Amino acid sequence: MTMFSSRNWREYQHRYRLEASKFKKSGKTYFPKRTVDPETGDTEQEIVKLPDEGKIVTYTVIRVAPSKFADMAPYALAIAELTDGTRLMAQVTDCDVEQVKIGMDVRVEFRRIQDEGHHGVLSYGYKFVPKWF
Amino acid sequence: MAGIVGYGAHLPRHRIKVEEIAKVWGADAPSYKKGLMLREKSVPPPDMDTITLSVEASKRALARAEMVDPADIGAIYIGSESHPYAVKPSGTVVAEAIGATPHIHCADFEFACKAGSEAMYVALSHVEAKQMKYALAIAADTSQGAPSDALEFSAAAGAGAFIMGTDNLIAECLDTHSYMTDTPDFWRREHQFYPQHGGRFTGEEAYFAHTLGASKALLGKAGMKAKDFAYATFHQPNGKFPQKVAFMLGFTQEQIDPGWLAPTLGNTYSGASPIGLTATLDVAKPGDLIFMCSYGSGAGSDAFIWKVTDRINEVRDKAVHTRKLLSENVIYVDYGTYAKYRRKIRKND
Numbered sequence: 387m388t389m390f391s392s393r394n395w396r397e398y399q400h401r402y403r404l405e406a407s408k409f410k411k412s413g414k415t416y417f418p419k420r421t422v423d424p425e426t427g428d429t430e431q432e433i434v435k436l437p438d439e440g441k442i443v444t445y446t447v448i449r450v451a452p453s454k455f456a457d458m459a460p461y462a463l464a465i466a467e468l469t470d471g472t473r474l475m476a477q478v479t480d481c482d483v484e485q486v487k488i489g490m491d492v493r494v495e496f497r498r499i500q501d502e503g504h505h506g507v508l509s510y511g512y513k514f515v516p517k518w519f
Numbered sequence: 520m521a522g523i524v525g526y527g528a529h530l531p532r533h534r535i536k537v538e539e540i541a542k543v544w545g546a547d548a549p550s551y552k553k554g555l556m557l558r559e560k561s562v563p564p565p566d567m568d569t570i571t572l573s574v575e576a577s578k579r580a581l582a583r584a585e586m587v588d589p590a591d592i593g594a595i596y597i598g599s600e601s602h603p604y605a606v607k608p609s610g611t612v613v614a615e616a617i618g619a620t621p622h623i624h625c626a627d628f629e630f631a632c633k634a635g636s637e638a639m640y641v642a643l644s645h646v647e648a649k650q651m652k653y654a655l656a657i658a659a660d661t662s663q664g665a666p667s668d669a670l671e672f673s674a675a676a677g678a679g680a681f682i683m684g685t686d687n688l689i690a691e692c693l694d695t696h697s698y699m700t701d702t703p704d705f706w707r708r709e710h711q712f713y714p715q716h717g718g719r720f721t722g723e724e725a726y727f728a729h730t731l732g733a734s735k736a737l738l739g740k741a742g743m744k745a746k747d748f749a750y751a752t753f754h755q756p757n758g759k760f761p762q763k764v765a766f767m768l769g770f771t772q773e774q775i776d777p778g779w780l781a782p783t784l785g786n787t788y789s790g791a792s793p794i795g796l797t798a799t800l801d802v803a804k805p806g807d808l809i810f811m812c813s814y815g816s817g818a819g820s821d822a823f824i825w826k827v828t829d830r831i832n833e834v835r836d837k838a839v840h841t842r843k844l845l846s847e848n849v850i851y852v853d854y855g856t857y858a859k860y861r862r863k864i865r866k867n868d
Contacts, residue, residue: 402612403615403618519839
């Protein structure tokens, strides 16, 4: 389950900055970025940054977690619809699993995701936190 | 003229009360609360560290500085004594996350609790010298206190970020002064998990001597007195020291109140006086003068005089206020959860 640092590095644009592809013809936004719009075959796109607020559309609770996330269990993994309509999956943090609800307002926050043990590289990325301001 | 173009803070939501720590170690909570003038402190959860706090604080600084394109930020300096890596900069991650790479200078600063104000000083100097348009200075820590040590009651987490520039200022820096000697009041040797300190020696000869030294020299240089300022914020190792040093300099409780966060935040180390400045800017009016003085063990103080501009009223509400982060929606944890979050429990790898 280790996130290799080279793979993580290649994904900074998504994990750190929420960069997505917005295609000219369809106006649709894809995250992570794509080279070709699967609906239209269009390759003309602009890079947009996804909004950092949304609502949970569905979630599941992880009670028996992979080893890298065992200390965080139980935790919720949720799909949230961001304010531009793009859907994103992430862990919900700063929140008891009993409080996670469909329709809950969340904010995207930069957090530590996992590490390669005590000696390895730290992986950072996005998580959802309950929106309270 | 150089100064602050945008500012922001970030704090963990989790808190632990002094009573909860005292209960575990058989300490007398009322005497700690009275002695330290501190009721609770912030606790970073396991997925939060100096880097993540810095990123969120920087995003808020950018929200208050809409004209700043992250690509125009020429330097990023993070002052902390809890950089997640011993070797690998924190600033590179933050620069990447806010979109300021690759044409940028970056360094992590260390000087116990004044690493953050050092970062601010150097960032200011760069923009003043016109070497770059903007420079980002961050003061952040997730400090550790050894179990049962007096520091455990106060060591907390938080971050303040400041974009320095020469136009569109919200606070102009009128003058600065630094004061430093070799004073071994607090230290951490390499590979040690917790810092050590000199007990009572951290007071008069260390915190007070340097804070007073820098503050009096700056006030003298500027030809100003405490009464000329609307507000003041000092390093806050506990609630008591900043209040005492403020009174010694002639400042009043009303002047320090907005930035006096330690009673419910704890000691955010490098973040302390810079986060105090963010809370003060949240309530300051155009024309107000703000006095700020950091303190870092080892030992030294950096003092600044800020003059708030009209633009404060436009940007104040573009990001969450520091006091809101401090006092609303907090999550109280017990000592077991705190020990787990702060990795104080030994586990098998």
